[in-house]
Amino acid sequence: RKEVEQDPGPFNVPEGATVAFNCTYSNSASQSFFWYRQDCRKEPKLLMSVYSSGNEDGRFTAQLNRASQYISLLIRDSKLSDSATYLCVVNVGSGGYQKVTFGIGTKLQVIP
Amino acid sequence: DTGVSQNPRHKITKRGQNVTFRCDPISEHNRLYWYRQTLGQGPEFLTYFQNEAQLEKSRLLSDRFSAERPKGSFSTLEIQRTEQGDSAMYLCASSLTSGGLYNEQFFGPGTRLTVL
Numbered sequence: 001r002k003e004v005e006q007d008p009g010p011f012n013v014p015e016g017a018t019v020a021f022n023c024t025y026s027n028s029a030s031q032s033f034f035w036y037r038q039d040c041r042k043e044p045k046l047l048m049s050v051y052s053s054g055n056e057d058g059r060f061t062a063q064l065n066r067a068s069q070y071i072s073l074l075i076r077d078s079k080l081s082d083s084a085t086y087l088c089v090v091n092v093g094s095g096g097y098q099k100v101t102f103g104i105g106t107k108l109q110v111i112p
Numbered sequence: 113d114t115g116v117s118q119n120p121r122h123k124i125t126k127r128g129q130n131v132t133f134r135c136d137p138i139s140e141h142n143r144l145y146w147y148r149q150t151l152g153q154g155p156e157f158l159t160y161f162q163n164e165a166q167l168e169k170s171r172l173l174s175d176r177f178s179a180e181r182p183k184g185s186f187s188t189l190e191i192q193r194t195e196q197g198d199s200a201m202y203l204c205a206s207s208l209t210s211g212g213l214y215n216e217q218f219f220g221p222g223t224r225l226t227v228l
Contacts, residue, residue, distance in 0.1 A: 008152070034216075043203060043219035044155065087154050099168065100145070100217075102154035 001026050004090050006103035014111050017078050021106045023088030024070045033064055033071045034089040038105065044087055047073075078110045114138060116220035118204050124226045125194055132190045133223045137206030144187050145217060146179055147203040148172070155203055161187060162209070194227045201225075 005024045013019045025033075033050035048055065050062040050071050061074040075082055088103035117136045125131050137144050142163050147155035158177070159169045163184035173179075176194075181187040191198055201224050205217040 004154075006154075043221055045219070046216045049216075098160070100157055100160075102147075102156070104152070104154045 003027060003101045004088055004103040006088050006106050008104050008106060010107040010109050012109045012111055013078050015078055015080060017110075018074065018076045019078055019108065020072055020074045021086055021088075021108075022070050022072050023090075023103050023106075024068075025088075025090045025101075026069070027090070027092055028066075028069065030069075030090045030092050032091040033062075034091070035060075035062055035071075035073050036087040036089055036102075038085045038087055040084075044102075047086070075108075078108075080110050080112060083108055083110045116204055116206055116218050118202075118220040118223050120223060121221060122224045122226075124228065126228050127194060127196060129194055130190065130192045131194060131225065132188055133202055133204075133225075134186060134188050135204030135206075135220055136186045137204070138208075138218055139185075141206035141208045141218075142184070143207045143209045143215075143217075144181055145205040145207075146187070146189050147205065149201045149203055149222070150199075158189075191225075194225075196227045199225055199227045 035047040036044040037047045038044040050064045054063040059076045063072045085105040085107045087105045090101050092099045119134045145160040146158040149155045158173050159179050161181040176192045179189045201222045203222045204220045207215045207217045209215050
């Protein structure tokens with residue numbers, strides 16, 4: 001089983017739609033979780049951290065389910081500019097040791 | 113521009129040649145990471161440094177790969193005897209880590225390596 005699994009998509013959604021992505025992780029010791037966004041042929045950029053209590057940033061909502069070992073990203077009112085690949089990131093460890101694992105990414109295409 | 117920079121941006125080399133990439137992190141960042149990314153995949157962790165100490169290396173980092181961060185500032189990644197399978201985007205990221213917590217990694221634009 002992969003350490004971090006994502007559906008690669010693509011998810012093709014019309015403008016204004018709501019879309020959700022899930023990401024599962026295998027290591028129960030994972031401590032911190034993130035969503036990064038990567039545009040075509042560009043470097044990844046942090047979209048948002050994922051907190052245990054869930055968090056929201058405008059049209060984006062991230063949630064963590066430790067019992068089932070998955071995180072989710074919900075995008076409401078999709079914009080054309082949301083078209084990108086969304087990378088799930090899981091971090092194990094703290095202090096001197098860290099292991100950062102990226103998922104394969106989920107490609108989102110918002111259609112006019 | 114005070115972001116992470118990488119040089120060169122593109123490198124084409126023949127199989128068997130050695131290549132070296134450079135990464136200049138954001139100046140106050142103490143952690144520096146190297147990743148490799150191929151088409152349709154997420155970034156794969158290669159190694160990271162805390163200041164000048166290399167703390168972790170992935171098993172993906174064969175003995176042909178070596179990374180240094182001699183003064184805790186810029187870093188170099190060298191690949192010896194390149195193989196066609198080394199063709200990928202090599203990404204560098206840096207972060208300011210304190211209290212043992214994970215902090216946001218800022219990525220550079222990457223070096224795209226093509227091995228012919």
